[in-house]
Amino acid sequence: PPTIYLKDYTAPAYLVDTVDLDFVIATGATTVSATLAMRRNPAVAAQPLVLDGEELETLSVAVDGEKVPFSTTPTTLTIADLPDAFTLHTVVRIDPDRNTRLSGLYRSKDGYFTQCEAQGFRRITWFLDRPDVMSTYTVTLHADKATYPVLLANGNPVASGEEADGRHWATWNDPFRKPAYLFALVAGKLDGLFDTFQTASGRSVQLAIYVEPGKLDQCPHAMAALQKSMKWDEERFGLECDLDHYMIVAVGDFNMGAMENKGLNIFNTKYVLARADVATDVDFENIDRVVAHEYFHNWTGNRVTCRDWFQLSLKEGLTVFRDQEFGADLHNRQTARIREVRGLRAAQFPEDAGPMAHPIRPASFVEINNFYTSTVYEKGAEVIRMIQTLIGRDGFRAGMDEYFRRHDGQAVTCEDFVAAMAAASGFDFTQFMRWYNQPGTPHLAVDSVFEAKTGRYTLHIKQSNPRASDNHPYLIPIRIALFDAGGQIIAGSDRTLLLTENSQQFHFDGIAAEPVPSLLRDFSAPVVLDYAYTPQQLTLLLAHESDPFNAWEAGQRLASTLILDATAAIAAGQAPVWPASFVDAARRLLQTQAERGAAFVAEALTLPGESTLAEALDIVDPDALHAARNSLRRHLAEQLEGEFAGLYAGLAPHGAYTPSSEEAGRRALRNTCLAYLLELNTPAVRQLALQQFRSADNMTDQFAALAALAQTECTERETALAEFYQRWQHEALVVDKWLAVQSGSRLPDTLATVKRLTGHPAFDIGNPNKVYALLRNFGANLARFHTPAGYAFLAEQTQLLDGKNPQVASRLARCFDRWKKFDGERQKHARLALESIRDHQGLSRDVLEIVNRALG
Numbered sequence: 001p002p003t004i005y006l007k008d009y010t011a012p013a014y015l016v017d018t019v020d021l022d023f024v025i026a027t028g029a030t031t032v033s034a035t036l037a038m039r040r041n042p043a044v045a046a047q048p049l050v051l052d053g054e055e056l057e058t059l060s061v062a063v064d065g066e067k068v069p070f071s072t073t074p075t076t077l078t079i080a081d082l083p084d085a086f087t088l089h090t091v092v093r094i095d096p097d098r099n100t101r102l103s104g105l106y107r108s109k110d111g112y113f114t115q116c117e118a119q120g121f122r123r124i125t126w127f128l129d130r131p132d133v134m135s136t137y138t139v140t141l142h143a144d145k146a147t148y149p150v151l152l153a154n155g156n157p158v159a160s161g162e163e164a165d166g167r168h169w170a171t172w173n174d175p176f177r178k179p180a181y182l183f184a185l186v187a188g189k190l191d192g193l194f195d196t197f198q199t200a201s202g203r204s205v206q207l208a209i210y211v212e213p214g215k216l217d218q219c220p221h222a223m224a225a226l227q228k229s230m231k232w233d234e235e236r237f238g239l240e241c242d243l244d245h246y247m248i249v250a251v252g253d254f255n256m257g258a259m260e261n262k263g264l265n266i267f268n269t270k271y272v273l274a275r276a277d278v279a280t281d282v283d284f285e286n287i288d289r290v291v292a293h294e295y296f297h298n299w300t301g302n303r304v305t306c307r308d309w310f311q312l313s314l315k316e317g318l319t320v321f322r323d324q325e326f327g328a329d330l331h332n333r334q335t336a337r338i339r340e341v342r343g344l345r346a347a348q349f350p351e352d353a354g355p356m357a358h359p360i361r362p363a364s365f366v367e368i369n370n371f372y373t374s375t376v377y378e379k380g381a382e383v384i385r386m387i388q389t390l391i392g393r394d395g396f397r398a399g400m401d402e403y404f405r406r407h408d409g410q411a412v413t414c415e416d417f418v419a420a421m422a423a424a425s426g427f428d429f430t431q432f433m434r435w436y437n438q439p440g441t442p443h444l445a446v447d448s449v450f451e452a453k454t455g456r457y458t459l460h461i462k463q464s465n466p467r468a469s470d471n472h473p474y475l476i477p478i479r480i481a482l483f484d485a486g487g488q489i490i491a492g493s494d495r496t497l498l499l500t501e502n503s504q505q506f507h508f509d510g511i512a513a514e515p516v517p518s519l520l521r522d523f524s525a526p527v528v529l530d531y532a533y534t535p536q537q538l539t540l541l542l543a544h545e546s547d548p549f550n551a552w553e554a555g556q557r558l559a560s561t562l563i564l565d566a567t568a569a570i571a572a573g574q575a576p577v578w579p580a581s582f583v584d585a586a587r588r589l590l591q592t593q594a595e596r597g598a599a600f601v602a603e604a605l606t607l608p609g610e611s612t613l614a615e616a617l618d619i620v621d622p623d624a625l626h627a628a629r630n631s632l633r634r635h636l637a638e639q640l641e642g643e644f645a646g647l648y649a650g651l652a653p654h655g656a657y658t659p660s661s662e663e664a665g666r667r668a669l670r671n672t673c674l675a676y677l678l679e680l681n682t683p684a685v686r687q688l689a690l691q692q693f694r695s696a697d698n699m700t701d702q703f704a705a706l707a708a709l710a711q712t713e714c715t716e717r718e719t720a721l722a723e724f725y726q727r728w729q730h731e732a733l734v735v736d737k738w739l740a741v742q743s744g745s746r747l748p749d750t751l752a753t754v755k756r757l758t759g760h761p762a763f764d765i766g767n768p769n770k771v772y773a774l775l776r777n778f779g780a781n782l783a784r785f786h787t788p789a790g791y792a793f794l795a796e797q798t799q800l801l802d803g804k805n806p807q808v809a810s811r812l813a814r815c816f817d818r819w820k821k822f823d824g825e826r827q828k829h830a831r832l833a834l835e836s837i838r839d840h841q842g843l844s845r846d847v848l849e850i851v852n853r854a855l856g
């Protein structure tokens with residue numbers, strides 16, 4: 001399959017002003033008639049019209065009402081000798097009932113749904129399926145009325161009526177010009193929750209959330225999230241909702257999280273449905289963030305869209321940054337930042353160090369769907385955050401205003417965004433643009449020198465990028481503060497250093513005694529930072545740093561060093577050593593719950609994850625790493641049993657469940673204590689866990705007990721798993737949790753369990769959520785996946801899935817990304833597994849691109 005390059009971009013040869021679509025939906029086939037008002041792009045030399053299409057059965061093609069000669073390939077339709085302006089009319093037949101890719105128009109349990117980003121619209125009709133072709137759409141749907149009572153498309157309802165044979169129709173019009181990837185329609189049997197939002201200027205927006213019948217009581221949280229998002233965007237960015245109707249439709253079969261189609265978002269049920277007994281605190285918070293994310297796209301993505309798919313981070317990085325800020329304002333800013341960085345280190349850093357490394361704006365791709373990555377999204381958001389750090393919150397807001405003033409209604413590039421920021425702030429972003437063009441995580445090596453005589457403290461910072469071939473230095477904002485021995489910030493030392501060179505020195509004068517530097521506060525740049533901290537310095541920062549991120553970071557550094565040393569010891573056949581000072585620091589942390597907040601303490605007690613730790617090793621021995629981390633958990637449990645038990649009792653719930661961040665923090669800490677206690681695996685703690693599992697009035701506590709038991713070999717584990725399934729087998733999203741705790745388990749027989757579960761009625765390889773819960777989650781299980789049998793199993797499943805849904809198969813194939821970090825024996829088996837996928841007959845270009853990169 002061909003590689004597509006950013007440098008080859010050319011403007012479209014034709015433009016489409018208006019699109020009229022007519023869908024006749026029926027079981028077995030849907031007919032799509034398209035009427036496109038087109039004209040030649042005057043800026044481009046005359047050439048034939050080449051339309052995109054995929055799996056379309058072409059019934060007729062006419063220009064200005066006359067049949068015309070045309071030629072087709074499986075993916076193009078070409079017409080030559082066209083006038084400067086004309087009307088193109090095409091009729092095609094498609095088969096949404098058999099569309100297992102879930103791209104384009106497809107059938108799910110309760111009706112028909114669409115997913116067009118990135119290139120799904122071409123699976124619906126012949127079109128110029130590229131984001132810089134923007135049109136206004138009028139859409140008519142016809143379907144059986146009893147089976148599909150709800151007929152929706154983007155924009156505003158225009159008219160509707162009845163037809164013969166119990167059918168009905170509805171017409172919608174979207175007054176905003178949009179690219180085809182934002183098109184959506186729904187025909188289904190759905191219940192709706194309705195409300196309104198009053199905008200700052202006094203307009204009323206009609207809100208609706210549509211879900212499968214019987215689930216309306218799981219919608220109020222998402223509705224509230226939508227209203228809060230609308231208000232927040234007015235207050236923070238002065239952005240008002242431009243629509244009369246804003247609809248969200250939830251569907252159980254969906255490749256990703258959600259989709260920002262103009263005025264008609266389509267969501268994975270996972271990010272809509274919530275009720276205290278079926279959704280956890282994390283689910284509630286994720287719903288807030290995803291609802292906000294899709295709403296925020298209405299400005300950052302829809303009103304101003306991408307010129308081409310290489311610019312994806314223009315909308316995604318910016319919109320993730322916006323949803324992060326919304327989440328921080330709504331919940332807990334401290335732990336929000338900690339979790340963002342934890343996620344970045346678990347997924348994006350490994351990606352950026354592996355075969356799929358790419359800049360936030362890739363220079364090339366084979367399949368664009370492979371680039372909806374943690375790099376484009378999460379690192380992209382870090383890049384936007386750095387822009388705000390460099391020019392300040394007010395400067396950033398002025399830059400946003402300027403961006404919309406210049407580009408509203410346009411399809412633009414990342415340069416256009418940064419240029420608006422530069423114009424509004426006067427800051428020179430020339431060097432900063434390297435963040436858009438170079439892959440890899442920069443490494444900072446920091447040394448310090450203190451001269452008592454002169455009172456001068458000097459930080460010497462070197463940057464290097466292990467991935468970038470040209471390795472130009474980045475502009476890196478480094479927030480720092482210096483602490484004295486008493487744990488106080490030395491006056492005036494709190495600042496943002498701008499690193500621009502490969503090697504640079506920064507001086508601090510008037511310093512009385514050697515300070516402790518707190519570097520990269522609030523994680524001011526997405527880099528790996530090395531500084532030879534002593535355990536004493538880290539303990540001081542953990543106890544006294546007022547920036548919660550760096551206090552947490554100090555604890556993570558302490559724990560990482562210990563676990564990595566213990567990994568080496570275990571691999572060499574020795575027993576790990578756990579210093580008393582670390583236990584003391586953890587004990588003190590447990591006592592600061594009142595001042596620092598339970599949520600913070602829970603984060604600080606959570607050891608770095610195995611995949612994050614693995615990145616620090618040249619060759620990973622997953623068994624030794626796993627044993628080392630578990631050993632430290634068990635050691636903490638033994639040493640602090642009384643403290644954990646006391647805190648567990650003291651944090652018992654008072655009153656009914658609310659998903660507030662305060663209460664969620666208490667639950668997080670209490671459940672962290674429970675999980676530590678279960679490391680002791682005594683009958684008493686097992687009973688305690690089972691008791692919590694059975695008596696909890698909310699899914700957070702019930703699931704936390706189940707998850708802790710699932711890591712422990714005991715009969716209570718099997719009892720809880722059986723009871724959980726028995727109780728929740730009819731709630732699809734809860735069944736996903738049941739699958740995930742089993743595939744993520746550290747128990748030695750996890751692979752056998754996962755294999756068995758692929759044949760369980762709860763599993764369905766055609767449903768992405770099930771694949772992610774059972775198979776991809778297994779692939780993230782460092783100790784259990786990285787075995788010859790684990791590799792062979794996921795290779796087999798990837799091939800099986802590829803025949804149905806290449807986008808999801810390709811995400812599964814990414815479990816192999818880091819195979820070269822393991823020992824030679826493992827590498828041999830991983831290579832065989834990857835080659836077996838590559839050599840599979842009819843492999844999709846989605847999976848082929850991933851596997852070729854991994855092997856290459």
Ligand code: B3K
Pocket residue numbers: 117118256258259260293294297316369372
């Ligand atoms: N824009 C969509 C992602 C579409 C993915 C296509 N493979 C969701 C989002 O980022 O809001």
Ligand code: ZN
Pocket residue numbers: 293297315316319
């Ligand atoms: Zn997005």
